[in-house]
Amino acid sequence: MGRTGRFAPHKSPCGSAVRRSSVIDGRARQRRSQREAVIGRVLRIRYDVVQLIGDGPVFRSYVARDRVQGREVCIREFKPPFDKEPEFVDAVRKCVDSLGDVKHPSVERLLEVDEDEGTPFIVGELSAGSSLAERIRRLAPFSVSVAVSTAVSICEGLTALHDAGIVHGDVGEPNIWVSTTGEARLQLAGLWQAYSASQTAGGVVLPAMAPSLAPEVSQGAMPSPSSDVYGVGVILFHLLTRRMPYHAEHPVALAMKHISEPIPSTRSINPSVPVALDRVVQRALAKNPEERYQTAAGLLSDLRMIRDALRFGRKPTTSDSPRRDEKPTQVAPAMSAARRPRSKPDEKEWEESEPRDVPTWLVMAMVFLGSLVVFMLAGWLFFNLSRPRAIVVPDVTRLTLREAQDRLQSTQLRVRVARRESNEEVPADTVLESEPPAGAKVYEGNTVQLVVSAGSRFVDVPDLRGRTLDSARELLDTIGLKLDERIEEQRDRDMEPGTILAQAPPPRQRAERGTAVRVTVASDRSTSTSTSAEANKRYLFTIRIRLRDIESSVMLRVDLADSRGTRTVYENEHSPEELVEITAEGQGPQATFSIYYDNELVKQVTKDSAEPDTGEET
Incomplete structure (x- = not known):
């Protein structure tokens, strides 16, 4: 809107075009001058800026020489107007500090946020190679093995972040760097949390985030490990097919397609994709976050299985069964009306209208941009003024289920037991983990899913010798074992008939719950000798x-x-x-x-x- 406001109506369309071209050329020269002005400077008497390597919506990236450490680093300079927003700069600094404990080769290390002559900048490790977006543009579609290996590398970095309680929030191709050996590295992890401290940053980064934005995030939910998985699904689809799963001209329209359109199949575009891998992509792109992999670790496990199968020439499989067909998510009428692009006026109406000094295409562009700005402003106001209170998920691991429920409900969070898992070390009804994890920010009223210990799968087999069958059956039932109904008999004059003489498995051996214990009982019948002979075969x-x-x-x-x-x-x-x-x-x-x-x-x-x-x- 700011640019189109300069184009006043004029009787000569040619003259208007000349002035428009002059304004655009002037702004381009100004931006180029700003970029080049930093090259050759020494920031903080330490970082010698030598080369421009990227120009994003919020940061401008350079290669710099660290004179103290004797190494090359990446400098990200805050672009105007964000360099004059101290709250935003402080929020970015907190995000950078929170990444300090994450040390993984697939995650870029951000070292510090510093300032030189009033211009703030981020110092980070320099990643060798090129962006994944550039690599896909030059080389896609990739072979199945290369695509899977790249996704594995991405998921390894995400798993390290998720284990540290950090959600990347913007898993897209511009934020992934790939080395010459094919190893991927995630960049700018967790910086989405800082965008709420700026009134304009969110709208500026939306076009870059839209291609991989999970449906629930577009509808107002907080980014989560599951939404990070959705971003990996989009990337994997692009690697395998050279196409994005959804296409639209504008970010809002693209977000609507992510919400409402059916999930496409990679095999319909690239038949060489294995069925198991296509199923993994479909699950990663599920509209409902509960039907998706809950963290990158689950997706990583399946991708490693497929990678290993491809490496050894076996048919790829995954740990999950095929998911049921899901229906497209229905969009609420009010939201649909708020986000639907304006319909195109009838062509005859335009033809019969009075001649305009401003070209028709420019008027249409101004109308659309105006609608888009109004929508984004309304969305920002709604999200920031009417959203529920943000809550930090408390740590409930190693608490009993009742204690965890009381603690979570006291913070206005709902609780659901997602599943019970056998565990050899943690007692039954003790919380093993939560999703979202401890320390994550959610809105009050959200549901925290718990994984609860079911206790050990194994128990010690008791000594049944000398017991009657009824006594042995009752004892085994109390610990999850059962008595094998195929009772063997052995003649023994010294023991009461029906008394247990031997058992398998033997006493004090560990056995899985549900195991049937087979016993031999005493008998005074001479026919039992055949049974005894059978037991010795x-x-x-x-x-x-x-x-x-x-x-x-x-x-x-x-x-x-x-x-x-x-x-x-x-x-x-x-x-x-x-x-x-x-x-x-x-x-x-x-x-x-x-x-x-x-x-x-x-x-x-x-x-x-x-x-x-x-x-x-x-």
Whole structure:
């Protein structure tokens, strides 16, 4: 609007165009002069500015030589009018300070915010390579393996941020730098929190953020780890197809498409994309944040599985099952009316109107820009004046579920148990983690989802010898085990009939909840000798183990428990997804295999000699 206000009506369209060209050329020369004025200066008697490398909406970036440390750094100079907004500069300084504890090769280190002759600037590590946006423009579409490796590198950096309680907030191609070796580095993490301290910064950065802005953020929600995942989904789609998932001429229209249009498929554009990878992209781009990966760690796990499968020539798979088809998000009528671009007037109406001195295209542009400014101003006022109070999520990890509920509800937050997970160290009904994590800022009334411990998956098998069957069954039920109904008998004149003589698994061995304990009871019948003979027979038992849910090699150990007791039958080191087949001799018609990764019990499998070998993997 500021630029179009200079174009007063004039009888000569040519004369108006000449003046317009002169104004634009003059402003371009002024901006070029401002950029070049910094080059050659020494900021704070320390940073020798040598080269311009980027010109964004808020910052202008340079390569500088640090005379103290003897290294090259990146200097980001605050552009007008933001350099004259002390509250905004202070907010940026707080964001930079909060990044101090995050040290990861995939996250740019911002060192400090300093000032030289009234001009504030950010000092950060210099990232070698080029921006992801430039790399995509030159090289896309990428091969599936390169695209996945790039996304893995991005997610590794995001995981480090999320673990530190920091939301990046603007995961887009301009904020990702890629080295010559293909390693990605996230830039300007968390700076979205500072934009609320400026009355104009939010509107200025909107066009750059719009291509990867999650639907819930466009509708007023706070950025979250889940919205960061959405940005990775947009990038991965672009890497694989050389197209963005949604297209529009203006940021507002693009945001509406992210909210309402169906999620496109990468395979419809690039059929070489594996089905599993397409499913990962679809989940990352889910409209509903609860159907998305909640943090970058979940997305990273699936991408690593696909990367490893591609590396070893296997069919890519992921840890999740295919998600149900989701319906497009419906936009509330009031919001739709507020954000809908003005409809184009009928062409005849324009033709019959009086001749104008200003060109028609310019009038239309002025009308649209005016509407856009009004919309952005109204949106800013609504978001900042009517939004609920922001609350810092308290730390409730290691509290009992009841204590966590009381603490969160006392701060006007809602609580929902997202899931229960088995844990070998944390007692049952104790909070393991929360989403959003402790320290994150949310609005009052928002829901905090908790992951709660279900206790250990394993229990110690009690000693059942000398007990009756009813007593043993009752004891096993109390600890999550059960009695195998296939009771063996053994003649014993010294014990009361029905008294338990032996058991498998043996006493004090760790067993997974739900395991059936097989017992042998005393009998005074001579027919029991056949049963005893059966228990002394030797059989071959086979188990096939696929090493899943691990990221590096582990020491695999397998113990076998039978009527003779427990012994180790296999021990060797193996890599993720490797298939190991083990055949061992056992005594009696049933044997239980206990599987250990690095001496940690992960699973138990009971085999029966009467069952045929189906080739099933464990």
